[in-house]
Amino acid sequence: MADYSFGGSDEENAELKKLNNEVAEDPDSFENWEKLVRAAESLEGGLNRNSNPQSIAATRDIYDRFLAKFPLLFGYWKKYADLEFSIAGTEAAELVYERGVASITNSVDLWTNYCAFKVETSHDSEVIRELFERGATCVGLDFLAHPFWDKYLEFEERLEANDKIFAILDRVVHIPMHQYARYFERYRQMAQSRPLQELLPADTLAQFRLEIETEGLATVQAGSQQINVEKGELEIEREMRTRIDNFHLEIFARTQTETTKRWTYESEVKRPYFHVTELDEGQLVNWRKYLDFEEVEGDYMRTAFLYERCLVTCAYYDEFWLRYARWMLAQPMKEEEVRNIYQRASMLYAPISRPAVRLHYAYFEEMCGRVELAKDIHQAILINLPGHIETIVSLANLSRRHGGLDAAIAVYKAQIDSTECDIYAKAALVTEWARLLWKIKGSVDEARQVIQKNQHWYLDSRPFWINYLLFELEQPTSAESEAIQYQRIKQVHEDIRRKSHLPPLTMKDLSHYYMVYLLERGTKAAAKEYMMLDREVNGPFSVQQTMKAKVAEDGKAASTDRRLLMENGHPGVEVDEAAIRRGENPYTKYYQQQGEHSLPGGTQASQAPLSDMHHGIHANGMRKPSATALPVRPEY
Numbered sequence: 001m002a003d004y005s006f007g008g009s010d011e012e013n014a015e016l017k018k019l020n021n022e023v024a025e026d027p028d029s030f031e032n033w034e035k036l037v038r039a040a041e042s043l044e045g046g047l048n049r050n051s052n053p054q055s056i057a058a059t060r061d062i063y064d065r066f067l068a069k070f071p072l073l074f075g076y077w078k079k080y081a082d083l084e085f086s087i088a089g090t091e092a093a094e095l096v097y098e099r100g101v102a103s104i105t106n107s108v109d110l111w112t113n114y115c116a117f118k119v120e121t122s123h124d125s126e127v128i129r130e131l132f133e134r135g136a137t138c139v140g141l142d143f144l145a146h147p148f149w150d151k152y153l154e155f156e157e158r159l160e161a162n163d164k165i166f167a168i169l170d171r172v173v174h175i176p177m178h179q180y181a182r183y184f185e186r187y188r189q190m191a192q193s194r195p196l197q198e199l200l201p202a203d204t205l206a207q208f209r210l211e212i213e214t215e216g217l218a219t220v221q222a223g224s225q226q227i228n229v230e231k232g233e234l235e236i237e238r239e240m241r242t243r244i245d246n247f248h249l250e251i252f253a254r255t256q257t258e259t260t261k262r263w264t265y266e267s268e269v270k271r272p273y274f275h276v277t278e279l280d281e282g283q284l285v286n287w288r289k290y291l292d293f294e295e296v297e298g299d300y301m302r303t304a305f306l307y308e309r310c311l312v313t314c315a316y317y318d319e320f321w322l323r324y325a326r327w328m329l330a331q332p333m334k335e336e337e338v339r340n341i342y343q344r345a346s347m348l349y350a351p352i353s354r355p356a357v358r359l360h361y362a363y364f365e366e367m368c369g370r371v372e373l374a375k376d377i378h379q380a381i382l383i384n385l386p387g388h389i390e391t392i393v394s395l396a397n398l399s400r401r402h403g404g405l406d407a408a409i410a411v412y413k414a415q416i417d418s419t420e421c422d423i424y425a426k427a428a429l430v431t432e433w434a435r436l437l438w439k440i441k442g443s444v445d446e447a448r449q450v451i452q453k454n455q456h457w458y459l460d461s462r463p464f465w466i467n468y469l470l471f472e473l474e475q476p477t478s479a480e481s482e483a484i485q486y487q488r489i490k491q492v493h494e495d496i497r498r499k500s501h502l503p504p505l506t507m508k509d510l511s512h513y514y515m516v517y518l519l520e521r522g523t524k525a526a527a528k529e530y531m532m533l534d535r536e537v538n539g540p541f542s543v544q545q546t547m548k549a550k551v552a553e554d555g556k557a558a559s560t561d562r563r564l565l566m567e568n569g570h571p572g573v574e575v576d577e578a579a580i581r582r583g584e585n586p587y588t589k590y591y592q593q594q595g596e597h598s599l600p601g602g603t604q605a606s607q608a609p610l611s612d613m614h615h616g617i618h619a620n621g622m623r624k625p626s627a628t629a630l631p632v633r634p635e636y
Contacts, residue, residue: 012039012042012043012044015039016036016039016040016043016058019032019035019036019039020036020062022035022036023036027069030070030276033066033069033070036062036066037062037063037066037076040058040059040062040063041059041079041083043055043058043059047059047083047086047087048086048087049086049087049088049089051087056087059083063076063080063083067080067099067100067103070274070276071103071104071348072103072104072273072274072312072315073274074100074104074107074109074110074273074274075109077096077097077099077100077103077104077110078100078109078110078113080096080100081093081094081096081097081100081113081114081117084096085117090121093117093121094117094118094121097110097113097114097117100114101114101135101138104274104312105138105308106138106139106142106305106308106309106312107139107312108139108142108144108145108147108148109147111135111138111139111148112135112147112148112151114131114135115128115131115132115135115148115151115152115155116151118131119151119155119158125159128155129155129164132151132152132155135148135152136148136149136152136171140171140175141175141301141302141305142177142305142309143176143177143178143262143266144177144178144272145175145177146177146178146179146182146183149168149172149183152168153165153168153169156168162190162194163194163198165190166187166190166191166194166198167198169183169186169187169190170187172187173187173248173251173252173255174251174255175255176255176258176259176261176262177259178259178266180252180255180256180259181252181256184248184251184252184255187248188245188248188252191241191244191245191248192241196237196240196241196244199244200244200247204247205240208240208243208244209236209240261293262290262293265286265289265290265293266290268282268283268286269283269286269287269290269313270283271283271313272309272312272313273312273313274312274313274315276316279313279314279317283313284314284317287310287313287314287320290306290310291303291306291307291310291323294306295327300331303327304328307320307323307324307327310324311324311349315348315349316349316350316351318345318350318354318356318357321341321342321344321345321349321350321357322356322357322360324341325338325341325342325345325360325364328341329364335368338364339364339365339368342357342360342361342364343361345357345361346358346361346377352381352384352385353385355381355385355388355390355391358377358380358381359377359378359381359390359391359394361377362374362375362377362378362394362398365377366398366401371398371402374398375395375398375399378391378394378395378398379395382395386418386420386421387415387418387420387421387422387425387426388425389425389428389429389432392411392412392415392425392429392432393429393432395411396408396409396411396412396432396436399411400436400440405436405440405441408436408440409433409436409437412429412430412432412433412436413433415429416429416430416433423457423458423461424461424463426457426458427454427457427458427461427463427464428461428463428464428467430450430451430454430458430464431451431463431464431467431468431471433450434447434448434450434451434467434471435447435467435471437450438471444475447471448471448488451468451471455468455495459499459500459501460500460501460502462502462506465492465495465496465500465502465506465510466510468492469489469492469493469496469510469513469514470513472485472488472489472492473489473513473517475488477521482521483523486521486522486523489514489517490514493510493511493514496510496511497511497536497546498546504547507537508537508538511533511536511537512537514533515530515533515534515537518530518533
């Protein structure tokens with residue numbers, strides 16, 4: 001749909017082209033899509049069978065792309081079907097309806113509209129009845145399904161098919177739904193005039209009749225003899241109908257009880273339809289509780305139906321797709337249903353930026369013996385998310401489970417050599433490679449060699465150094481080998497403090513691991529090393545020799561000491577005069593260098609002091625110490 005006419009006027013074409021480009025730039029924007037669809041609908045003042053073929057083709061293309069992106073919008077399926085009916089007639093509209101009910105199978109509104117359309121455009125009552133039965137299977141259990149059932153009853157009333165009407169009511173009175181009482185009253189009234197064989201199953205009727213005949217024997221004294229007199233057929237039928245009515249009242253009581261139990265949750269469902277906006281936490285909690293309730297009730301059909309309803313409203317929430325798949329997996333003989341859940345979630349709703357659902361789908365296929373498909377799912381994720389660490393680790397472990405250690409290492413090597421994998425992901429993958437050699441192969445030396453050979457590439461990678469330190473800390477030792485291991489651990493810590501480019505706060509955290517090690521596993525001299533390190537890590541900046549050496553241009557702590565004396569006790573913050581004129585905070589760069597994102601305590605420098613600083617005066621009236629540095633009191 002790039003650079004060709006949409007079939008409308010020049011003004012309409014220009015507007016559609018602009019809106020189409022906006023959609024192409026941001027395909028996830030529902031508002032942009034809505035504007036594009038509205039503009040397409042208004043081409044030539046509204047399309048019909050006499051409209052420009054180019055306009056019709058453009059509008060169909062827009063609708064197709066829109067509903068492929070948002071297939072749960074039942075109202076737009078209805079509008080698309082109406083459009084097709086006005087353009088191409090009944091068959092084209094019916095095809096759109098079929099696509100719609102395939103995309104959102106449990107939409108009461110869409111099924112009701114489809115069936116109403118069929119009633120008006122078809123004269124074959126059996127075909128219409130078949131469509132209603134399909135709809136009843138898909139939406140009949142919905143708590144708000146009364147519009148559909150009303151339309152079904154209305155259709156049978158047109159045909160004056162009382163037997164069909166009564167059969168429909170006989171199904172509906174068992175369903176917990178919003179307007180159950182209205183259907184029961186009609187059912188009870190009709191039951192009074194329907195043949196007995198329509199009211200209950202044959203075996204239940206036979207049991208009732210036997211009980212009435214047994215209980216109904218009357219004894220009459222005739223002279224010296226007692227004669228048993230049987231009840232007449234009319235009397236038996238009258239008692240049968242009384243018992244049947246009581247039986248139906250029991251059904252009503254059960255349905256009423258089930259409806260009341262569900263009303264607790266149904267009354268809290270504020271948005272029973274799909275929309276792109278997020279749900280508030282209260283709605284999510286209500287769906288979780290409602291699902292808990294139906295699962296405990298134990299009815300498979302009702303539970304599965306509630307999951308489908310939930311996943312219309314919560315289509316973009318991975319937790320409900322994963323929950324549905326896990327619940328379905330616990331049901332016997334439901335492998336294909338589980339696969340269908342994962343495929344729908346992966347292909348339509350779960351964004352690629354959150355690959356958890358796709359990874360679980362891969363594990364499921366692996367469980368089913370489809371290992372190559374599981375690998376393909378991983379590769380598909382990496383096409384869209386190159387360098388995604390969790391996916392790469394998962395693929396490596398999958399390869400190891402079915403191809404051995406070398407296959408897993410080959411995955412890591414390929415990703416580390418890839419130009420699409422950034423340096424931070426590669427750092428994490430190196431440590432995962434080393435972990436494989438350590439945990440699976442049992443070769444600590446090979447694992448250590450992999451880390452040491454690559455450490456110069458990843459001096460600013462937090463995960464790399466954390467994993468390296470933990471790797472050495474977790475190595476088992478004995479009294480004989482502890483001294484050697486101590487030297488290794490100490491060397492890693494020294495590299496973190498002196499060679500790495502980590503923020504000070506990260507180095508501080510890692511130093512605490514080492515300090516705990518000194519206290520728990522150190523020798524007699526550990527206390528001295530601990531106290532010296534505590535001074536370096538937790539003391540004021542003036543006694544942090546390592547940090548002073550790192551911030552000095554010549555790498556010497558003495559140079560920083562001289563600067564501290566010149567600048568009122570602090571190395572200072574470089575001032576960019578142009579940045580100050582733009583209103584930027586001169587403190588920000590310093591705190592970013594210290595591993596922080598804002599000023600201590602979350603405060604921000606106000607505009608007034610910045611203006612004063614630009615003129616060389618502090619807010620308190622004191623002249624700043626130098627033209628390039630501002631004294632700041634940091635928090636360590």
